[in-house]
Amino acid sequence: MTDGTDTAVRVDGLRKRYGEVTAVGGVDLEIRRGEVFALLGPNGAGKTTTVEILEGYRRRDGGTVRVLGEDPQHAGRAWRARIGIVLQLTAEGPELTVREMVGQFASLYPRPRDPDEVIGLVGLTGKAGSRLHKLSGGQLRRLDVALGIVGDPELLFLDEPTTGFDPEARRQFWKLISGLSSGGVTILLTTHYLDEAEALADRVAVISGGRIRATGTPAGIGGRAGRAAMVGWLGDDGPRRVQTDEPTRVVAELGARFGGEVPGLTVTRPTLEDIYLELIGDTP
Amino acid sequence: MSTPMTQAAAAAISSRAAPRLPGVWRAGLARVRLEVKVFFRDKQSVVFVFSLPAVLLVLLGSIFRGQAAGHGMSVGTLFAAGLIGSGIASTSFQYLGIGIATERDQGMLKRLYGTPMNRWAYFIGKTGLVLVCTMAETALLIAVGMLIDNLRLPTSAERWWTFAWVFVLGTVCFSLLGIAISSVARSARSAPAVIILPFTVLQFISGVYVPATLVPPWLREIASFFPLKWICQGLRSVFLPQHAVALEPAGSWEHGRIALVLLAWIAAGLVLCLTTFRWRTSRDG
Numbered sequence: 001m002t003d004g005t006d007t008a009v010r011v012d013g014l015r016k017r018y019g020e021v022t023a024v025g026g027v028d029l030e031i032r033r034g035e036v037f038a039l040l041g042p043n044g045a046g047k048t049t050t051v052e053i054l055e056g057y058r059r060r061d062g063g064t065v066r067v068l069g070e071d072p073q074h075a076g077r078a079w080r081a082r083i084g085i086v087l088q089l090t091a092e093g094p095e096l097t098v099r100e101m102v103g104q105f106a107s108l109y110p111r112p113r114d115p116d117e118v119i120g121l122v123g124l125t126g127k128a129g130s131r132l133h134k135l136s137g138g139q140l141r142r143l144d145v146a147l148g149i150v151g152d153p154e155l156l157f158l159d160e161p162t163t164g165f166d167p168e169a170r171r172q173f174w175k176l177i178s179g180l181s182s183g184g185v186t187i188l189l190t191t192h193y194l195d196e197a198e199a200l201a202d203r204v205a206v207i208s209g210g211r212i213r214a215t216g217t218p219a220g221i222g223g224r225a226g227r228a229a230m231v232g233w234l235g236d237d238g239p240r241r242v243q244t245d246e247p248t249r250v251v252a253e254l255g256a257r258f259g260g261e262v263p264g265l266t267v268t269r270p271t272l273e274d275i276y277l278e279l280i281g282d283t284p
Numbered sequence: 285m286s287t288p289m290t291q292a293a294a295a296a297i298s299s300r301a302a303p304r305l306p307g308v309w310r311a312g313l314a315r316v317r318l319e320v321k322v323f324f325r326d327k328q329s330v331v332f333v334f335s336l337p338a339v340l341l342v343l344l345g346s347i348f349r350g351q352a353a354g355h356g357m358s359v360g361t362l363f364a365a366g367l368i369g370s371g372i373a374s375t376s377f378q379y380l381g382i383g384i385a386t387e388r389d390q391g392m393l394k395r396l397y398g399t400p401m402n403r404w405a406y407f408i409g410k411t412g413l414v415l416v417c418t419m420a421e422t423a424l425l426i427a428v429g430m431l432i433d434n435l436r437l438p439t440s441a442e443r444w445w446t447f448a449w450v451f452v453l454g455t456v457c458f459s460l461l462g463i464a465i466s467s468v469a470r471s472a473r474s475a476p477a478v479i480i481l482p483f484t485v486l487q488f489i490s491g492v493y494v495p496a497t498l499v500p501p502w503l504r505e506i507a508s509f510f511p512l513k514w515i516c517q518g519l520r521s522v523f524l525p526q527h528a529v530a531l532e533p534a535g536s537w538e539h540g541r542i543a544l545v546l547l548a549w550i551a552a553g554l555v556l557c558l559t560t561f562r563w564r565t566s567r568d569g
Contacts, residue, residue: 087398
């Protein structure tokens with residue numbers, strides 16, 4: 001396990017304390033180049049602290065961290081040019097237009113993307129000449145993304161990007177992130193929306209109490225794929241449910257019994273939410 | 285196959301291999317342009333920072349029009365000299381103090397810190413902004429003073445020289461103190477309280493609104509620890525007739541002391557800036 005070119009982020013035994021409180025108590029992570037990696041966890045789990053250490057905003061107390069091959073604590077401007085950080089703007093920002101804002105940030109990078117192209121990519125072309133305070137909340141968040149990607153980063157950090165979005169705005173946002181990912185950008189996303197992780201992430205890690213509880217694909221994390229399935233249908237005396245390791249056999253038997261369509265048939269595995277709640281030790 | 289197209293492509297590839305970070309001066313000048321643009325677009329800064337001293341000068345000049353301050357000098361000229369000093373502090377100390385606290389609170393500083401920007405470019409931007417605004421502010425106040433109360437531009441080279449160094453030392457001093465006090469304010473909302481109250485008190489005891497001779501000695505004593513009194517005193521020596529020196533509590537313009545006090549505050553301000561400047565709020569940890 002070396003820092004090969006296919007590893008974007010490598011974290012071993014990361015620790016961070018604030019006074020008496022241990023925020024991060026030994027986190028290990030490996031994020032591969034080109035993947036979308038979601039860090040899931042409740043508030044106070046250590047998500048933001050971990051990400052801010054990776055972004056070079058905070059110093060760690062222990063462990064090793066490599067981001068794009070460098071230690072963020074000592075990395076210089078050339079390293080900053082290779083990462084993008086999406087932060088949240090407030091509506092009371094400076095009296096600048098969208099185009100001026102994106103242009104300003106573009107000018108700080110050695111090989112930025114074309115500001116107008118980036119504005120188009122986040123769907124703000126019609127608002128390019130508008131001042132920041134004229135934008136809606138969703139439009140501001142898309143501007144945040146524009147500012148994060150205008151430097152053409154290899155690695156993009158997104159900390160809870162869709163908090164406060166309505167469902168349609170979230171779908172649009174997800175499309176934007178998927179587009180960036182297919183363009184080859186490695187993305188580290190933190191979220192507490194499980195559907196967001198499921199829709200976007202190639203792999204997820206669940207963090208709780210400052211430790212990683214499990215890592216895997218959204219479909220397979222916590223042994224999710226191998227868990228017993230639940231088969232449900234509408235029997236003569238109401239809804240029926242059976243837990244089984246062989247759902248296909250159960251469905252075939254039901255099909256034979258009903259002689260065709262099984263009324264109200266469902267086959268479900270534990271949802272990501274079920275697994276998540278189990279992992280963070282909050283099973284109801 | 286050596287068409288211009290492939291040459292351009294080759295150049296693009298080689299520049300990708302060795303990307304050059306934007307230089308500090310280019311980034312700094314770009315920030316100056318942006319800062320000045322933001323300043324003059326923002327109603328708050330145009331009204332409260334830029335126009336207020338001129339409005340006060342018009343008001344005070346009109347109220348005391350024709351009244352003599354003694355020694356054949358009008359009160360309006362005294363106010364003009366004082367308000368030019370206060371104007372310098374307004375566009376440097378007050379604007380930077382509140383402006384930077386607000387940028388920090390809104391996460392703009394954190395955001396810039398996350399980019400490959402050379403950190404000094406930010407301070408070059410602020411320096412340029414203060415220079416442009418303070419010069420414009422001073423020109424405006426001199427013009428208003430000339431219009432309403434026969435303020436006269438200095439006629440001797442010696443007075444211009446005094447004006448130049450008082451202006452430069454005063455601006456540098458108040459800019460550094462403005463940057464330093466921005467870290468005292470914990471949020472954008474508390475910044476005006478932290479900054480405007482002490483600034484207003486300082487203006488009253490430093491001879492801006494009330495002639496220095498009318499300020500009780502113990503308050504004058506307090507004022508003499510701060511830079512504003514010395515800047516105003518220097519400006520009076522520039523804009524008032526020579527015989528007005530008789531109105532000075534010290535009986536002299538004290539140019540040497542003015543320079544010393546301002547240089548001491550510049551040194552203190554620089555140390556404070558270098559040791560306390562934060563790119564993030566304390567809430568950010």
